[in-house]
Amino acid sequence: MIALVDCNNFYVSCERLFQPHLRGRPVVVLSNNDGCVISRSEEAKALGIEMGAPAFLMEDFLTVHNVAVYSSNYTLYGSLSDRVMSVLQEYCGTVEIYSIDEAFLYLGDMPDLNLERYAADLRQAVAAVGIQVSVGIAPTKTLAKMANRFAKKTKKDTGLHVLDTPEKIHEVLEYTQVADIWGVGPQYASLLQRHGFTTAAALAGVSAEWVRKNMTTVGLRLWNELHGMQCIEMETGVPDKKNICVARSFGQLLSRREDVKEALANYTAIAGRKLRKQGSCCRRIQVFIQTAIYRLQDRQLRHATTMELPVATASTAELLHFAEEALSRIWRDGYKFKKVGILLLDLIPAGQVQFGLFDQVNRSRDEKLMKAMDCINQAFGRQDLVKFAAQGYGRKWKLRQERLSPCYTTRLSDILTIKI
Numbered sequence: 177m178i179a180l181v182d183c184n185n186f187y188v189s190c191e192r193l194f195q196p197h198l199r200g201r202p203v204v205v206l207s208n209n210d211g212c213v214i215s216r217s218e219e220a221k222a223l224g225i226e227m228g229a230p231a232f233l234m235e236d237f238l239t240v241h242n243v244a245v246y247s248s249n250y251t252l253y254g255s256l257s258d259r260v261m262s263v264l265q266e267y268c269g270t271v272e273i274y275s276i277d278e279a280f281l282y283l284g285d286m287p288d289l290n291l292e293r294y295a296a297d298l299r300q301a302v303a304a305v306g307i308q309v310s311v312g313i314a315p316t317k318t319l320a321k322m323a324n325r326f327a328k329k330t331k332k333d334t335g336l337h338v339l340d341t342p343e344k345i346h347e348v349l350e351y352t353q354v355a356d357i358w359g360v361g362p363q364y365a366s367l368l369q370r371h372g373f374t375t376a377a378a379l380a381g382v383s384a385e386w387v388r389k390n391m392t393t394v395g396l397r398l399w400n401e402l403h404g405m406q407c408i409e410m411e412t413g414v415p416d417k418k419n420i421c422v423a424r425s426f427g428q429l430l431s432r433r434e435d436v437k438e439a440l441a442n443y444t445a446i447a448g449r450k451l452r453k454q455g456s457c458c459r460r461i462q463v464f465i466q467t468a469i470y471r472l473q474d475r476q477l478r479h480a481t482t483m484e485l486p487v488a489t490a491s492t493a494e495l496l497h498f499a500e501e502a503l504s505r506i507w508r509d510g511y512k513f514k515k516v517g518i519l520l521l522d523l524i525p526a527g528q529v530q531f532g533l534f535d536q537v538n539r540s541r542d543e544k545l546m547k548a549m550d551c552i553n554q555a556f557g558r559q560d561l562v563k564f565a566a567q568g569y570g571r572k573w574k575l576r577q578e579r580l581s582p583c584y585t586t587r588l589s590d591i592l593t594i595k596i
Contacts, residue, residue, distance in 0.1 A: 177291065177340075178406075179281040179313045180320040181264060181298065183257075184328070184335075186277035186307070187215035190256050191246050193306040194584045194592060202243040206231050209425050209576045210247050247577035255585040259305045267298055272410050280317060282410050295336040314339035317408045318401035321358040322348045322376065349377035349402065359398050364391060376402060416454045416523070422447045423517020427576035429468060430513050436465065437503060439573035440516045441566040444499045447520050448492035449559065452546060457488035457529050459522035461495065463502035468514035477513075479506040482521070488529045491542040492549075495520075496566050557586060 183189060187205040192198045202219035206212065213220075213229045223241055225234070231245065238245055257276045265271050270282035283289065295311040302309045312323030319339055326348050327337035339345045355365040357376050367390065373379050379387075380402040387399045397407040422443040430436050440463065451458060464480035481502050489495065499518055531539075549562050560567065582590035 177283040177313055177315060178317055178320045178410075179268075179283055179295065179298075179311055180274075180317070180324045181279050181281065181302070181309050181311050182324050182328075183260060183277035184308045184310060185215055185217055186257075187246075187248065187253055188217045188220075189307050190249070190253050191244075191581055192217075193256070195581070198244055202241060203246070204231075204238075204243060205246050205248055206579070207248060209427060210578055214248070245579050247580040249581050249583065251583045251586055252581065255583075256305065256307060260302055260307055260309070263301050263305060264298070267301065270410060270412055272412055280320065280410060283313070291338045291340060292336070295338065296334070299335055308335065311336040312339075313337070314345070315404040316401040316406050318358050318398060319345060319348070319404070322352050325356065326351055345404065346377065349380055350375055352376040354379055357398070357402075359394075364395070367391070416456060417450070418523060420447050420450050420458070420520040420523070421517060422450075423464070423515060423519075424575060425515045426513070426573045428572060429471075429474075430572060431509075431511065433503075433507055433509075435570060435572050436507075436513055436516050437500060438566070438568040438570050440499055440503055440518060441496055441564065441568070442560070442573075443516065444495050444518050445492050445563060445567055446559070447518055448490060448495050448546075449550065451490045451520055451523070452550060455526050456523040457490045457526050458485065458495075458520040459488040459524065460484050460520075461498055461502065462519040462521060463499055463506065463517070464519075465503070465506060465513050465516045467511050471512070474512050475510065477508060477511050479508070481505045487532050487535055487537070487539075488522075488524055489539075489542075490526060491537075491539075491546055492564065493542055493545070494537065496564060500566070 188203045191203060191205065200219065202223055202225075203217040204213045204220050204225060205215040207214045210231055212231065213225060213227060216225055216227065220243060223243070225243070231238075253276060261271070261273055261279060264279050264281060268281040268283065272280040272282075274280055291313050295313060299309055299311055310324050310327045312320045312325070312327055313336075314320040314323045323337045323339050327335055331337055337348075339348060353375060354360055354368045354373055357379070360368070368379060373382070380399065384396060384399060387395045391398070400407045424443065426439065430439070460482055462480055462482040464478070466478040467474060467476050469476060483498055483502050485494070485498060503516075552562050553559050584590050584592060
């Protein structure tokens with residue numbers, strides 16, 4: 177059996193944990209640059225606030241209904257996610273962290289285990305962290321996702337559901353619409369609906385041959401999962417990324433090359449840290465810039481260039497050099513840019529780098545420098561305590577976070593003080 181543990185309204189729950197006065201009040205959390213709604217409390221959902229709704233179009237509505245609005249505080253959310261996952265790992269030896277607020281637990285074949293009691297104890301243990309979770313248990317990952325969703329929608333009192341009988345499995349299959357099946361995207365959902373399939377039960381009722389013909393082997397794997405056959409393996413380790421991309425919108429429009437260059441340098445440093453963390457080097461980079469496509473009154477431009485590196489590297493110093501050169505190739509004056517990004521391509525293990533005969537870079541020195549910088553920054557809990565001059569100290573490109581809550585668990589100055 178496999179359990180899926182999912183934190184309820186996770187970002188909102190994190191905000192409420194340190195601000196009890198928000199309980200019972202509608203709360204929403206916004207995306208980068210305070211753009212769209214990405215997390216809602218149950219009270220906010222009851223008001224009809226949709227996921228992805230643009231915040232600037234709802235300002236009057238949010239004020240009238242006394243909705244608490246917060247910017248995304250990923251530092252806080254990541255810290256609390258680590259605590260939740262640590263509790264889950266204490267309860268199960270095989271845990272796959274699927275996202276910041278979800279994890280699969282492989283329970284194996286344990287006929288003597290009381291699954292209802294196990295799920296209830298698990299919820300209680302995580303609640304000690306301050307976060308409420310829903311638990312769905314089923315023979316496969318896909319069914320576990322459905323069981324979890326069923327628990328959220330219909331069993332809010334217990335927050336758990338176990339599919340341990342054919343009757344329970346059929347009930348959830350009938351309840352789940354095809355568009356809500358894990359792994360079914362808009363195209364597959366449209367295909368199934370055109371053929372008259374509206375529920376997961378209808379999809380499970382067709383022949384394997386039809387699924388293979390119309391949905392290929394991916395659909396057949398899904399079909400098998402709906403029939404209780406495990407086809408999606410547990411991934412307990414974090415797989416290495418094949419590409420690494422760091423791209424963010426600016427807090428304001430930028431027209432000066434120096435400001436965009438500074439932003440790109442900071443994004444390149446982040447990409448370099450991720451590259452070294454997984455022990456890889458990149459052989460190509462791509463840099464792109466773009467204007468705000470929704471500002472029809474402005475001139476529009478989206479431009480990108482890809483560069484082959486002489487030798488695969490994970491050195492931020494080298495990446496900064498080539499990123500700046502790439503930006504100079506695509507830069508155009510007279511535009512108001514909204515976003516810049518860097519993509520690291522053709523990643524290979526650091527131990528498989530092919531050096532050049534005429535390579536003049538002191539790679540041993542660079543490797544020691546990067547290791548020292550990473551260790552210092554990690555020790556002090558700041559990614560940019562020690563940084564390159566190219567990263568600068570400007571603020572124009574920073575994300576707009578006008579409603580950011582304190583980092584209660586990771587910053588000494590933000591720790592709550594209780595007066596007795």
